[in-house]
Amino acid sequence: MSNAYDVIIIGSGPGGYVTAIRAAQLGLKTAIVEREHLGGICLNWGCIPTKALLRSAEILDHANHAKAYGLTLNGTMTADVKDVVARSRGVSARLNGGVAFLMKKNKIDVIWGEAKLSKPGEIVVGKMSKPVIEPQNPVPKGVLGEGTYTAKHIIVATGARPRALPGIEPDGKLIWTYFEAMKPEFMPKSLVVMGSGAIGIEFASFYRSMGVDVTVVELMPNIMPVEDVEISTFARKQLEKRGLKIITEAKVSKVEKGANSITAHVETKDGKVQTITADRLISAVGVQGNIENLGLEALGVKTDRGCIVIDGYGKTNVPGLYAIGDVAGPPMLAHKAEHEGVICIEKIAGVPGVHPMDKGKIPGCTYCNPQVASVGLTEAKAKEQGRDIRVGRYSFAANGKAIALGEDQGMIKTIFDKKTGELLGAHMVGAEVTELIQGFVVAMNLETTEEELMHTIFPHPTLSEMMKESVLDAYGRVLNA
Structure with missing residues (x-):
């Protein structure tokens, strides 16, 4: 040959x-x-x-809230790691x-x-x-x-x-990368996650669903820093409601290793240092x-x-x-x-x-609970570029399908150029938004305007109806809010 x-x-x-x-x-x-x-x-x-792990976590979350759906489980739902x-x-x-x-x-x-x-x-x-x-x-x-x-x-x-920070290099035992986090031999009782990008937040969400005490440390002012601030702020509140502890504008400056635990020294922007002792630390500071x-x-x-x-x-x-x-x-x-x-x-x-x-037309998805998805410019980036914009928002709490699913916490945000009607960006947080985002990706690639989106028929009842309502809201024409 x-x-x-x-x-x-x-x-x-x-x-x-x-x-x-x-x-x-x-x-x-x-x-x-x-x-x-x-x-x-x-x-x-x-x-x-990781999506397979997160699916297991999602099923467990639903099972733990079965009563809200009128269901009673005979016995305790537990996860076998x-x-x-x-x-x-x-x-x-x-x-x-x-x-x-x-x-x-x-x-x-x-x-x-x-x-x-x-x-x-x-x-x-x-x-x-x-x-x-x-x-x-x-x-x-x-x-x-x-x-x-x-x-x-x-x-x-x-x-x-995975990128490693000097002095906090992963060792495969106490300090994990996504390799070790993906196949734990046991479920730690407590965990520090260093970094709140997609990898860090997804693992934080998974381990929290598994019952782990999770603390996320992020250097930037907001978690998931590439996302629209309004979306990441909403996501943070929902993650904290689930019991995640989140520290922003802070860094892990030092990690002390014990026999079977770590102590992370977390330094905030004002120079104060607190220590957090946990079973393991996941380093998720990029690749x-x-x-x-x-x-x-x-x-x-x-x-x-x-x-x-x-x-x-x-x-x-x-x-x-x-x-x-x-x-x-x-x-x-x-x-x-x-x-x-x-x-x-x-x-x-x-x-x-x-x-x-x-x-500018590459979608990004984070598969935590709640999910986050986006494409195009954030509101801040659009303003930085000097764009005259219209912004529309629509809440999951007003959508029939979301309410029926028991998934009524979320929002969809759309950003348009006021002069041309060009869709500049779309940002979502909530159930199944990683599937919904592609609708806006297609629209942006086809150079669709707000008028064409308004005249598109969305099926009812679906989560996708919120996409159209967000567009309508940007132009003062929202129907179901």
Whole structure:
């Protein structure tokens, strides 16, 4: 078998494997290099298994409030941590096998090992690295492995890993990253979560549902700092009602380790320090691109703040070399990586009409309880840009479906350009908003105006009706409030 390809992709996460499939569809001879397990972090240790954990938490929350639905459970509802984790890992294993099937179906060669760029258009693949956590399935013994491979186009899609703060490095026992938090051997009684981005808040929400005493420490004034302030403030109140303790404008300055516990020194903006002793600490202070040991320096590949610098089509400053996904910079989201990869490979293949990705139209979702979702400009960002805006809001408490579901705490907020009617942003907090947000994403991509949204018929009774009511509210025409 020839070791020469049209395209080689380093990394089989969502960006890598989707790009490989699109390349194969376009008739390019394609290979993908993977050092650990197909599907990358998202499928094996991120997006998917965390949602499985959060689903277990959601069922438990509902069961604990069964009386509110006129139901009585005979016996106590408890969570078996081993079974909860086993279900989550099983979900990942199933999808891991699905990626392997897609590679075979699309005639994509999988090269097992760790790739390094040796010169433009060439990589050397060494032995597989030891997985950070053991893979769910035994690593397939592929025909292709160690050796030298060439390609006209090489795409780096090596993803990212948890960022560590000096002096508070994760140790796998007392200080966890999402790897350890995702498969605890026991359920801690107390927990400190350092960072309130999507990863931190999702784990805080999960562990609180499991009955853990959780304290979240966030450096910024608001939790989920990238979200609209009004939405994050609402979410904070709901999380605190569930028993989460949240400290903002503070940092963990020091962590002392005991035999089976930690003591976090939390310093607030006024310089005061309080100590919190807990069983474990989760470090969720962001992620950093996997750019090391790839040979980038020797080739003169330009990087910035730990990520590879690219143009709107994934091209680096080295001819024939591209980068996509987390390793190419924020937002570090699986769906961004997938779309970025498709743009990159279609540009390589000469597909007409390929446009750079508009990062302003990438939705963000946080799957805590309550869920948070958004796309486009926040109210503050719109004002910073000097926009003359209209803002609409609608409460879950006024929606029939939300009330019937027993999920009447939430809101939807829309932001429009007052002059043109352009939808600039949409922000949501509440039940199932991670599913609802896509309606506004489609609307923004189609350059839909407020008038077209007002004339769209939304089914009744649904949560989606609140989307239209929020639009109507922005123009003083709300009907059901």
